[in-house]
Amino acid sequence: MRPVLKPALSRAWRDSETLQFGTVHRDARVVEQAGPAFCSFLGLLDGGRERPELLDAGERLGLGRETTGELLDSLEKAGLLDDEAATREALARYPQPHRDLLGPDLASLSLVHPEPGAAPAVLSARAAARVEVRGAGRVGTAVAAVLAAGGVGAVTVVDGGRVTPGDCSPAGLPPTEVGRLRATAARTAVQRATGRGPAAPQRRAPAGAHAAPPSLVVLAPRDGSGAFAGGAVGARRLMRAGVPHLYVGVLEHLGVVGPLVLPGASACGGCLALTRSDEDAAWPRLLAQLADDGPGRPRTPACDSALATAVAGLAALHVQLYLDGTRPPSMDGWCEVSAVDGLARRLRLTGHPDCGCLWQPAALR
Ligand SMILES: [Zn+2]
Structure with missing residues (x-):
């Protein structure tokens, strides 16, 4: 799995250290005490790294290995992460330009089916x-x-x-x-x-x-x-x-x-x-x-x-x-x-x- 912060979610500051993901109040997730190291770490969740690489990176940012692991777990549990590898595999079932046209549809699915990899699995089933x-x-x-x-x-x-x-x-x-x-x-x-x-x-x-x-x-x-x-x-x-x-x-x-x-x-x-x-x-x-x-x-x-x-x-x-x-x-x-x-x-x-x-x-x- 290559964790990616769901591209469908907006990010906005409620105050100087409280970060809110998502806009629809009912489903929004809030992270408190979001400091600079945490924000730098979020920037690494672009689907380009696997979990071990992310733990290393977290350590380098001063978050600590264990805390980084807990952070990843809690982001996943909150429904904020998807699996970039599964996403690419699902989209590869469609020829261009349909693949690009499906971006917002898959983004929507990622909010309806919150577990990492769930939305790409649903899209793959639709393809079949x-x-x-x-x-x-x-x-x-x-x-x-x-x-x-x-x-x-x-x-x-x-x-x-x-x-x-x-x-x-x-x-x-x-x-x-x-x-x-x-x-x-x-x-x-x-x-x-x-x-x-x-x-x-x-x-x-x-x-x-x-x-x-x-x-x-x-x-x-x-x-x-x-x-x-x-x-x-x-x-x-x-x-x-x-x-x-x-x-x-x-x-x-x-x-x-x-x-x-x-x-x-x-x-x-x-x-x-x-x-x-x-x-x-x-x-x-x-x-x-x-x-x-x-x-x-x-x-x-x-x-x-x-x-x-x-x-x-x-x-x-x-x-x-x-x-x-x-x-x-x-x-x-x-x-x-x-x-x-x-x-x-x-x-x-x-x-x-x-x-x-x-x-x-x-x-x-
Ligand atoms: Zn009947």
């Missing part, structure tokens, strides 16, 4: 993850681009047809893509997010190359009612295959993120659909009339650009949390963001008794 986004509308393409930018190693977008003006958004497909194949335009957006040029023609993957299921599927139908309703057709197959998936979309003035479904372990889209039917018995009949090209569909579906961007960002954040090993609030629940008041709310979703997705064989109870 594969996420499939279904739907290249205002929300779907933005989710895909943000996930790719954040370091998810493989992000694919699945959709048919050609880009319409209604699919475009500042975080997803630019208006210059109108008329292009949605799948190609979305791939270009994903590549642009990682600093690469326009999409090269897609190489046909060798048979079986993607035989392994994706780490997670984002269900972001261009028609937001598909996400709002829950039990989408494709979701049943994902349930059977045990593939985690997240619903996201905008319907009228409401943006929805969730549920994020771990098949068999958290409430699913079917549970959501049944819950909506409990609240409104006519809901399934209404929904059937909204299906593709139904007569009742709005001529111009509402989708506020800011709302779509907020929802896409929230969805990408929840996917990252899940991939990083944290339980996002869209599990056993969903989040709604409203264009009426700008508020975000979290609603609880419990497994519906008629769904059966959380039933377990008696032997496993």
Whole structure:
């Protein structure tokens, strides 16, 4: 390990000998009696030295070998140190210019996962993850681009047809893509997010190359009612295959993120659909009339650009949390963001008794 003082942390003096690391009060760390020798020693924590070299250096600065060791331990315990060797190894998984673009993302991870080497390990796991986004509308393409930018190693977008003006958004497909194949335009957006040029023609993957299921599927139908309703057709197959998936979309003035479904372990889209039917018995009949090209569909579906961007960002954040090993609030629940008041709310979703997705064989109870 090559200890480095986390580049994400600010350093400011509270008074002449009290040094504060970090700005957000709740998480800030304070070092008292920070004298000149201590400050000189901090300057050596740049990731260029291993612990034995640092102990020698501390001795030369007059701190004493034992005190230097205790100092390193307490800085580590306070979450102020990272491992430069692990950081370099994680970033080496990405080609330039993506590697440089990831600096602030890794800096953020180092605050969320405080142990030395933990943030690089989380980033490495993201690099190995594969996420499939279904739907290249205002929300779907933005989710895909943000996930790719954040370091998810493989992000694919699945959709048919050609880009319409209604699919475009500042975080997803630019208006210059109108008329292009949605799948190609979305791939270009994903590549642009990682600093690469326009999409090269897609190489046909060798048979079986993607035989392994994706780490997670984002269900972001261009028609937001598909996400709002829950039990989408494709979701049943994902349930059977045990593939985690997240619903996201905008319907009228409401943006929805969730549920994020771990098949068999958290409430699913079917549970959501049944819950909506409990609240409104006519809901399934209404929904059937909204299906593709139904007569009742709005001529111009509402989708506020800011709302779509907020929802896409929230969805990408929840996917990252899940991939990083944290339980996002869209599990056993969903989040709604409203264009009426700008508020975000979290609603609880419990497994519906008629769904059966959380039933377990008696032997496993
Ligand atoms: Zn269910």
